[in-house]
Every structure is written in C-alpha cells, then in structure tokens.
Amino acid sequence: MSSANKEDIPDIDNSEQRSFIKSYRSLGDAEEGTLRFFERDANQKRYYSVHGDDAHYIAHQIYKTTSVIKYWGGEDGLATTNIGSQATESFLRDALLNKQLKVEIWTSNRGSWQLSRKASPGNLQEVEDLLFLNSNMSTSPVVMAVKLGNSTDSKMVGVSFSDANVKEIGVSEFIDNELYSNFESLVIQLGVKECIIPQNDAGKDYEMIKLKGVLERCKIVVTERRRGDYNTKDIEQDLNRLLEGEISITALPEYEMKNAMASCACLLKYLSLLEDESNFKHYKLKNHDLSQYMRLDASALNALNLMPSPQEGSNKTMSLYGLLNKCKTAQGSRLLVQWLKQPLLNIQEIHRRQDLLEMFYENTELRQSAQEDHLKTVPDLHRLAKRFQKGIATLQDVVRVYQVVIRLPALITCLEAQEPEDENKAKLLIDTYTSNIDDYSNKLTKLQDLVETTIDLDAVANHEFIIKPDFDPDLQEIREKITNTSNQIDTEHRRVGSKLGLDTEKKLKLERHSMYGYCFRVTRTDASAIRNKPEFIEYSTQKNGAYFATNRMKELGNLWSDLSKKYDRRQSDLVKEVITIVATYGPVLELLGGVLAHLDVIVSLAHVSIMAPTPYVRPQVYESGDIVLRDSRHPCLEMQDDVVFIPNDIEMIKDKSEFQIITGPNMGGKSTFIRQTGVIALLAQIGCFVPCSEASIGIFDCILARVGAGDSQLKGVSTFMAEMLETATILKTATPNSLIIIDELGRGTSTYDGFGLAWAISEHIATKIRAFCLFATHFHELTALAETVQHVKNLNVAVHMGDNGASLTLLYKVMEGVCDQSFGIHVAELAHFPASVVRLAKRKAAELEDVDPVDSHHVKKQATAETEV
The missing domain is CATH 1.10.1420.10 (MutS, DNA mismatch repair protein; Chain A, domain 3)
Known part of the structure; x- marks a missing residue:
C-alpha cells in the first residue's frame, strides 16, 4: 500500500457524514474528466477526501487497492477515500501535467462547501503555489482558445494563447486546409496543454468535429465554452488594461485579426485575468508567425520520440527531450521543450546557436563551471517574479533573489575569463550573455543593497527570515x-x-x-x-x-x-x-531568467554533444540542399544499456536519390534508419550538434511522418483509418522542401489494396510533390518504382543467412539494392515459435508464392501504363 495511507486521517462521525452526503449530491455532476477534492482539517493537519467514482479512481491510482474505500451512509452509500496532503499534491501534479485531468478543490465555510480552486492542464494559476512550492515546474502550461471564421471559400482559423509563466498573450490568424494541418502544427509548436473551443450544439458543426479530432490526436485537453464567451464587445478596453505600455490595442495590427480577437476574449474570461489587478499592465501581446519554425504534426512528434511518454519511467534517454535535458534550471528545461517543438528555419539563427554551442563544446572548464558553479543554484526566476507581482512572495523569496544577484559577478567573470580567441565568437558570447547579464546585474545592485541593509542575513543561516x-x-x-x-x-x-x-x-x-x-x-x-x-x-x-x-x-x-x-x-x-x-524589479528578473535559460539550454546541448559515446559533430546547414550523413546514429538508441550501435551513411541527393525505398527483414533496423534521419534533421535545425562523423543538411520546412500501427479504437478509429488520416495530411501539406518518413504503409488492409495504395502514394510523392522521402516497406514489388523514376533509390538492411538458410543474423547495415524477402518466418523462429508452427508457416507461404506470384516486371509495366493514361 502507498505511503500516502500512513498519514493520520481521522474518521468523521455519522451526523457529519449524512450532512456532507446531502451537500455533495446537491452539487450535481462535475464536468467530464474533472476530479473533485474536498479539503479537510483535523488535528491541525490538512487532508482531502474524494467521493463516488473519484474515490474508486484514487484508490486504484494511489493506493492500488480498493480496501481504502469506505461507504458513508452504509454499504449502498457514498464511496469515500481519504488522502493526506502530500500524497494529494504529488498526485495532482501528475494528474494535471501528465494525465490531462481537470481538478476542483472545495473547502467548507461553516458547513457550506464552496469551490475555492480549480485547475486544468492549461490553467494552473490557482494551484501553482500548492503544487510547485517545493518542486520545479519544468513544463509550460499553455492554454489556447480557437475560433473558426465564417467564410465558405477558405478555412480561416483565429487563435489566442497564453503562458502565465512569461506573462504573454499570443495571437495568430491563418488560412488552413480541410485537414487543419496548419492548426495541428501550431499547437505542436506551442506545446499547448489545453484548447478551448466553442460549444458544438447538437454536434451539427462538422468543422468543429474535425478540429476536435485534431486536438484529440495531439493528446490535448478540450474544453468547450459558450459561444457568448467569444464576444469582442469589451476586448479593446480589456487588452488596454492588461498590456504594458501606453499604445492602444486598436493601433496594433493584431487588432484587425477578428477571429483571433474573439478567441482572445474567450481566453481572458477563462483565465480570469481581469479579476486579478496585479495582472494589469504586465502582459505583452505577440503575433505568432506559423512560418518562422519547422512544422511538426502529432505523428512526427511520436515518430521522432520527441517528448517523454508515461512509460519512459526512470530511463530518461528514451525520448529526445530526456536525452538532451541536462539543464540545471526549471526555466532552461521549459525553453528546451520550446526549442524542440520549434526548430528554426532562419539559417543565421541556426549558425548563431551552433557558434555558441561550439564554444562550450570545446571548452570543458567553461562548460562545467557554468553548469555546476553557477546555473545549478539559480531558482525559477519567472515563477519568483510572478509571486512578487501577485503579492504572495515572502522574505524567503527575497533572499532567494538576493542569492542569485550576488552570484552574477562570478558568472560574468567566468564567461570573461574563458572568452575564445576568435574575435567573432568572443563578440557573440559577450553580446548574447556577458553584456546582458552585466546590465541586469547593475540594475539589481540597489536590490542587493536593500537586502543587505534590511534583512538579518546571519539569521538566514538558521532558516530564519527576519528584518534586522x-x-x-x-x-x-x-x-x-x-x-x-x-x-x-x-x-x-x-x-x-x-x-x-x-x-x-x-x-x-x-x-x-x-x-x-x-x-x-x-x-x-x-x-x-x-x-x-x-x-x-x-x-x-x-x-x-x-x-x-x-x-x-x-x-x-x-x-x-x-x-x-x-x-x-x-x-x-x-x-x-x-x-x-523588490516586486518593482520583476521585469528585470524575468529578462535575467530568459538569458540564463538560454545559456542553460546551450550548455546542456554542448554537454550532451561532447559526452555521447561518440561525440557529436557540428553539421553544415544550408538554406536548401541535400542530406549527406556519415556514420549516422540514433542518439537515443546508442545510449541504451547493452546496445552497440551500428552506424550508417545516409545520402539523399536532389534529382538523384531524394526518394529512398528501404526493404529488409523485420527487426533489421529499417525503422531506426529512417527515424534517425528525421531526428538528426531536427537536431540540426535547433542548432544542436548531431550524432555523425560528418554531416551536411539542407533546411526542411516540415517533417511529416507515418509510422507505427497505433489503434485509436476508443475514439472509433481503426489502425487503417488512422494510417490513412496521417497519410492524407502528408499528401496535403508536403512541399519539395519537406522531409517525409513512412514506415510500413498499407499493412492495415488486404495485401493488394495495401500495395496499390503504397504504390500510388509513393509515386505521387516521388513525381508530384518531389519531397525528400524515406519509405520503409515489406512490399518488395514497390522497388520497381526505381525503374520508372530516376531519383528513386533502393536500399536494404543486410542479413547473413547460415548454411541452407537455417539461421539468420541481422547485420543492421544499410546497403544499396533490393531485399526480396521479409524473413518474417525466420524472425518467428528467433522468437522461439514451436517448430510445428514454423514448418506449417513455411509450407503455406511456399504454396501462396506458387499459386499467385507477383511479377515485379508486370507491376512496373502496369504502373507505367496507368501513369501515361
């Protein structure tokens, strides 16, 4: 049983139970996906109770047993589970950040229960101090509102979003296609946790159903609000009260985005920003340009294993974020997530990040000193600034800010002492970090003097925070x-x-x-x-x-x-x-936090690049061009225990080998080969070094993927339908500057239908879209496409067959040419299938090949004829 049950939680007498049951049932049903917690106090200890279905859920999730459930009012009464405060806070962090649940916390006022706090994955403001007082918040709770335009000619999408950590309201308005792939890319770029959409009365709004499907595919919590919440009647005065500066919102171009402004009105109401006067004149408005970053969809996010999954557990190197996150600060970890979801298209900014990273990559002393001596002690300055602004800061928070300020001169000295000899790099280091940190340090000098004059710093050593x-x-x-x-x-x-x-x-x-x-x-x-x-x-x-x-x-x-x-x-x-x-220094603290977060991410990427089993190299990145990777490796797989990774070269040359078909046995490494190409391209565009001995990469406008065979049966979507939806997105959105990764397309239907679709899709990508594409398949007949399209190249993963084909050794080496077998039955033998089953499988496979062989020459002629028609 969980240690959560060890806390001393008293029983409640029968009369109080009866009174509560009556109050509880009068509350009505909670919104779907919402847990209700009732805060209680006994023996000067806080604890919580949950009831009904929530009690069963908590019993299974926290205690792993139903024995903790009690029934108030008899056996058929109200199911109840009690939880201690520490266990509740730990569970709520997981529920809001990982399980995509909403939470209500109710408190009693003279026997009357009132909703005191509520939170959702995108709106943590009311519970931040409850849940993150003693732990870092390494994710950004971004919440977005969306409204579709009324035009029938085009699909206009207007959005507004906010990250309360950085006091920004973002807006964007754009035209989308019928699959809403631009909208999908936007929510991935922003790392949206929750999206507010207008209520779909009676389910008649077909476009809203499609939009909701996109959000569910991206695993984003959907919250529906009344359409009246999108009213823009008061949006001008509301934004003028919230935004810093004296310029009226009507003078800004964002005000003309009518759908975005309607979304903004809904967002302000949902977050209750205008009810807290401490928000006034503290927010910034920004227009998010969808085209300034590489576009990623949910399929690419999963295919590249960008973010941790709940199954990752303690093995932090299974996801790209887990591998790269050696950040020492909470704000650095949040910025790394943003960089991974927003790879750059601007080559100058990519080169700038590479130059900065190279300095820390080459200078071990600078890298280690920055991490261990300086960044390790920096608290979450964004959250601290927010606590001061909201008026809930304590003298301990003042001391934490002071401890950062007094360490800044040592950080500046560290950076100055290790400046590179190259004048351009030295100037870049100064412009990016040293001069900015020095400027903020000077602005915070009076804060340092204030603390040293007023606070008894000797008492701080005994954890006592008092005025002298x-x-x-x-x-x-x-x-x-x-x-x-x-x-x-x-x-x-x-x-x-x-x-x-x-x-x-x-x-x-x-x-x-x-x-x-x-x-x-x-x-x-x-x-x-x-x-x-x-x-x-x-x-x-x-x-x-x-x-x-x-x-x-x-x-x-x-x-x-x-x-x-x-x-x-x-x-x-x-x-x-x-x-x-001290609260007046909030803006400076936030700017300082931003610079230190940037430094933290760069140092983290440098640390991972140099400390890899084989150090990463700086890729040559061009505006557009080919992909040439020597000895490329998958950065996450090579870090796994007991793995000796076999590197492979990758060459994708425009007009020569831009479309590559990879065949070979199951477990032979096809999927790893195509995914590591996508991962390396993404790493290059966030400015990171890559796991190769040599690398040259052109910039991609998007990475599109169709991998795996994940069912969405709970949402009524079959394996094959999910596959077709993902492929439709690729065909609609890919350009000649895109990178497409396709793994085992067509497995979810009959062999002939599957092959027909695989051929048609491949030919369309290769001849009409002309994007860079890696296509792993078991349809060996597909390799005939290389005979009709000159820039299609066939590759295969090598295997070694023993005497008489009795044994199979996977070599994990990618070679030119075609593999005309799948070796599926051999792999079944490796999995120790019963010998009788293997013999029957071989006999039936031979019979089918004899009855209905597929002539690749016939396939080629038929496909050519269809193309000509």
Missing part, C-alpha cells in the same frame, strides 16, 4: 525592550530557584507554555516545595511535572508577549515594504 532590528528605530526600541524583559525573566527565574533551593538548570525549568505563557516547571517530586504558598500561582500538574508562576513572572510574561506581538506587527509591516520594493 537596527534597520528601523521603532523595531530596535521594541527589540531592546524585549531583551530587557527577557533579562528580568531570567533574574526572576534565578530568584525563585534560590528561594526554593532548587537548581535552575536541572530542577526548576523556565518554559514558554502554549496556554500559560512564561512559567516555571518542577518535577512532581519537587512540587511539594510550592504547595500552600500564596507567592506561587499553581497552574496544573501533569505527567512531566507541575506548572506554576509568580505574580512578577506573570507580569513579565504578559509584557514579553505584548512586546513580541508589537514586534511581529512592525516586522510584518517592514517585510511588506521590502517585498513591495
């Missing part, structure tokens, strides 16, 4: 009075000890009791010394002794208590003043 007594005359005066009173209490302690003849160290204890305040305690044995003496005021006798005081001690104790309260009030006033001043 000598900072404020009133505070100092009260402190002196408290000290004087404490001395008089000590004097009274010694006097009473002397009068009773008791040792003040061992026999007569001076204590601060929660009920009696300052008082004395003697053992029960010595209690007779104070009995029947009017000078002593007896309080109580307990197991650990007798408590008493004198009139003088009572006066001094009350005085000390009053002074302490006065001191705390003055402390609190001064703390508020300090926090208010």
Whole structure:
C-alpha cells in the first residue's frame, strides 16, 4: 500500500457524514474528466477526501487497492477515500501535467462547501503555489482558445494563447486546409496543454468535429465554452488594461485579426485575468508567425520520440527531450521543450546557436563551471517574479533573489575569463550573455543593497527570515525592550530557584507554555516545595511535572508577549515594504531568467554533444540542399544499456536519390534508419550538434511522418483509418522542401489494396510533390518504382543467412539494392515459435508464392501504363 495511507486521517462521525452526503449530491455532476477534492482539517493537519467514482479512481491510482474505500451512509452509500496532503499534491501534479485531468478543490465555510480552486492542464494559476512550492515546474502550461471564421471559400482559423509563466498573450490568424494541418502544427509548436473551443450544439458543426479530432490526436485537453464567451464587445478596453505600455490595442495590427480577437476574449474570461489587478499592465501581446519554425504534426512528434511518454519511467534517454535535458534550471528545461517543438528555419539563427554551442563544446572548464558553479543554484526566476507581482512572495523569496544577484559577478567573470580567441565568437558570447547579464546585474545592485541593509542575513543561516532590528528605530526600541524583559525573566527565574533551593538548570525549568505563557516547571517530586504558598500561582500538574508562576513572572510574561506581538506587527509591516520594493524589479528578473535559460539550454546541448559515446559533430546547414550523413546514429538508441550501435551513411541527393525505398527483414533496423534521419534533421535545425562523423543538411520546412500501427479504437478509429488520416495530411501539406518518413504503409488492409495504395502514394510523392522521402516497406514489388523514376533509390538492411538458410543474423547495415524477402518466418523462429508452427508457416507461404506470384516486371509495366493514361 502507498505511503500516502500512513498519514493520520481521522474518521468523521455519522451526523457529519449524512450532512456532507446531502451537500455533495446537491452539487450535481462535475464536468467530464474533472476530479473533485474536498479539503479537510483535523488535528491541525490538512487532508482531502474524494467521493463516488473519484474515490474508486484514487484508490486504484494511489493506493492500488480498493480496501481504502469506505461507504458513508452504509454499504449502498457514498464511496469515500481519504488522502493526506502530500500524497494529494504529488498526485495532482501528475494528474494535471501528465494525465490531462481537470481538478476542483472545495473547502467548507461553516458547513457550506464552496469551490475555492480549480485547475486544468492549461490553467494552473490557482494551484501553482500548492503544487510547485517545493518542486520545479519544468513544463509550460499553455492554454489556447480557437475560433473558426465564417467564410465558405477558405478555412480561416483565429487563435489566442497564453503562458502565465512569461506573462504573454499570443495571437495568430491563418488560412488552413480541410485537414487543419496548419492548426495541428501550431499547437505542436506551442506545446499547448489545453484548447478551448466553442460549444458544438447538437454536434451539427462538422468543422468543429474535425478540429476536435485534431486536438484529440495531439493528446490535448478540450474544453468547450459558450459561444457568448467569444464576444469582442469589451476586448479593446480589456487588452488596454492588461498590456504594458501606453499604445492602444486598436493601433496594433493584431487588432484587425477578428477571429483571433474573439478567441482572445474567450481566453481572458477563462483565465480570469481581469479579476486579478496585479495582472494589469504586465502582459505583452505577440503575433505568432506559423512560418518562422519547422512544422511538426502529432505523428512526427511520436515518430521522432520527441517528448517523454508515461512509460519512459526512470530511463530518461528514451525520448529526445530526456536525452538532451541536462539543464540545471526549471526555466532552461521549459525553453528546451520550446526549442524542440520549434526548430528554426532562419539559417543565421541556426549558425548563431551552433557558434555558441561550439564554444562550450570545446571548452570543458567553461562548460562545467557554468553548469555546476553557477546555473545549478539559480531558482525559477519567472515563477519568483510572478509571486512578487501577485503579492504572495515572502522574505524567503527575497533572499532567494538576493542569492542569485550576488552570484552574477562570478558568472560574468567566468564567461570573461574563458572568452575564445576568435574575435567573432568572443563578440557573440559577450553580446548574447556577458553584456546582458552585466546590465541586469547593475540594475539589481540597489536590490542587493536593500537586502543587505534590511534583512538579518546571519539569521538566514538558521532558516530564519527576519528584518534586522537596527534597520528601523521603532523595531530596535521594541527589540531592546524585549531583551530587557527577557533579562528580568531570567533574574526572576534565578530568584525563585534560590528561594526554593532548587537548581535552575536541572530542577526548576523556565518554559514558554502554549496556554500559560512564561512559567516555571518542577518535577512532581519537587512540587511539594510550592504547595500552600500564596507567592506561587499553581497552574496544573501533569505527567512531566507541575506548572506554576509568580505574580512578577506573570507580569513579565504578559509584557514579553505584548512586546513580541508589537514586534511581529512592525516586522510584518517592514517585510511588506521590502517585498513591495523588490516586486518593482520583476521585469528585470524575468529578462535575467530568459538569458540564463538560454545559456542553460546551450550548455546542456554542448554537454550532451561532447559526452555521447561518440561525440557529436557540428553539421553544415544550408538554406536548401541535400542530406549527406556519415556514420549516422540514433542518439537515443546508442545510449541504451547493452546496445552497440551500428552506424550508417545516409545520402539523399536532389534529382538523384531524394526518394529512398528501404526493404529488409523485420527487426533489421529499417525503422531506426529512417527515424534517425528525421531526428538528426531536427537536431540540426535547433542548432544542436548531431550524432555523425560528418554531416551536411539542407533546411526542411516540415517533417511529416507515418509510422507505427497505433489503434485509436476508443475514439472509433481503426489502425487503417488512422494510417490513412496521417497519410492524407502528408499528401496535403508536403512541399519539395519537406522531409517525409513512412514506415510500413498499407499493412492495415488486404495485401493488394495495401500495395496499390503504397504504390500510388509513393509515386505521387516521388513525381508530384518531389519531397525528400524515406519509405520503409515489406512490399518488395514497390522497388520497381526505381525503374520508372530516376531519383528513386533502393536500399536494404543486410542479413547473413547460415548454411541452407537455417539461421539468420541481422547485420543492421544499410546497403544499396533490393531485399526480396521479409524473413518474417525466420524472425518467428528467433522468437522461439514451436517448430510445428514454423514448418506449417513455411509450407503455406511456399504454396501462396506458387499459386499467385507477383511479377515485379508486370507491376512496373502496369504502373507505367496507368501513369501515361
């Protein structure tokens, strides 16, 4: 059973149970995909209860047993499971960030239950401080609203999105095709966690059904809102209140995006941004240009294994993000996610990132010092700035900011000491990091002075965060009075000890009791010394002794208590003043956080590139051109335990070998070969080095993929239909500058239908689209396409057959030419199928080949004739 059940959670009496059941049932059903938690308090400990179906879900997810479920109101009553606060917070993090659930937290006010907090994967604002106080938030909770235009001629899509971490509202408006592939690319680029769409009344809006299908394929939580929420009547004044600067929104070109503005109105209402005055004049508006980044769809995201899956567990190198994320800061980890989903199309920016990475790649001392001595200690400055802005920061947060500020000069010195000899690279390092950090450090000097003047830094070493007594005359005066009173209490302690003849160290204890305040305690044995003496005021006798005081001690104790309260009030006033001043540095802290995040990602990529089993190399990246990779490897697979990776060359030359058909046995490495090409192309366009001995790559506008055979049966989509939807997206969106990866197309239907589709799709890509394409297949007849299209090239993964074909050895080496066998039965033998099954399989396969052989020459002639027609 989970340790969550070990927390001391009391039972609730029957009358309270009955009262709660009545209240609970009056709430009605929660929105689909929403868990309700009821916050409770007992013995000064917070815990939560969940009820009904939620109780069963929590029992299985946290405790792994139904034995923790109790039934309030009898066996047929309300199912209930209690959870401790720590277990709840841990579960909620996972539920919101990974399981795509929504959450409501209810609290009781004089017996009446009220919704106090709610959260969804894209809107964590109300629970951030509950869930991420002691842990980093390495993902960005981006929430988007979308509205479709009314035009019948074209599909106009308007969106608005927000990432509360960076105080930005983004808008975009664009024309899309009937598959909404541009919209799919946008949500992937932005890493959207939740999308708000207008309610589809009675399911009549066919376009909204298609849009919802795209979101579900991308595993994005869908929230429906009333169409009235998209009303733009107040959008002008609302944005003018939120956006920084004095320029009216009506003067900006974004205001003309009518569908995007309608989406923005819905988004502001959903996030309740206007209800929190601390948001006013703190937001920026940006127009997201879909065309400035490589486009990726959900299929490519899965094919390239870009982000971790829930199954990845502790093996962090199974996904590209897990492999590359050696970031030391939360903001760095978030930026890395953004880079992976937004590969660059701008060659100057790619070269700039490569130059920066190369400096840290070549200079071990600079790289290690930046990571271990400087970045490792940097907190999440974006979240800290937000806490100050919302007015919930503490003196501890001030100290955390101060500790960053005082370390900046050492980071600047580190960067300056290791500047490269190449003047251009040295200037790039200065312009990107050194000068910016130095500028922000200078702007934060007064903050440093403020902290050193006001906060007792000696007390911080004992985890005590207070204002220095000598900072404020009133505070100092009260402190002196408290000290004087404490001395008089000590004097009274010694006097009473002397009068009773008791040792003040061992026999007569001076204590601060929660009920009696300052008082004395003697053992029960010595209690007779104070009995029947009017000078002593007896309080109580307990197991650990007798408590008493004198009139003088009572006066001094009350005085000390009053002074302490006065001191705390003055402390609190001064703390508020300090926090208010530090909050004005929020914009500088966010800018500093952005620079340090950029540095963190570059250093992380350099670390992975140099520390790989075989170090990565800097690829030559061109505006457009061929792919030439020498000794290329899959970066994630080569890191797996017990794997000796066999590298392969990849050459895709325009007009010569831009379309490649790869045949060979199952498990021979076809899928790895085509996927590693996509991964290397993506790495090159985020500015990273690549796992090759030599690399030359042109920039791709998108990577499109059709791999795997994943059913979506719960959504009513078969394997074959899912395959066709993904392929349709490829045919609709690919350009001559795209990279297409297709693995085993046509497996989900009959052999002849599958082959016919595979041939038609291949020929269309090869002759009409002319994109770079890697096509792995078991349809060996497809290799005949190379005889009719000159830039189609056939490759195969090599195998070694033993004597008489009795054994099969997979060599994982890609060679030119055609493999005319699939070796499926041999692979079945490797899986230890029963010998009788293998013999029958071989006999039936031979019979089918004899009955209906497929003549590749006939296929070629027929395809040519159809093309001519």
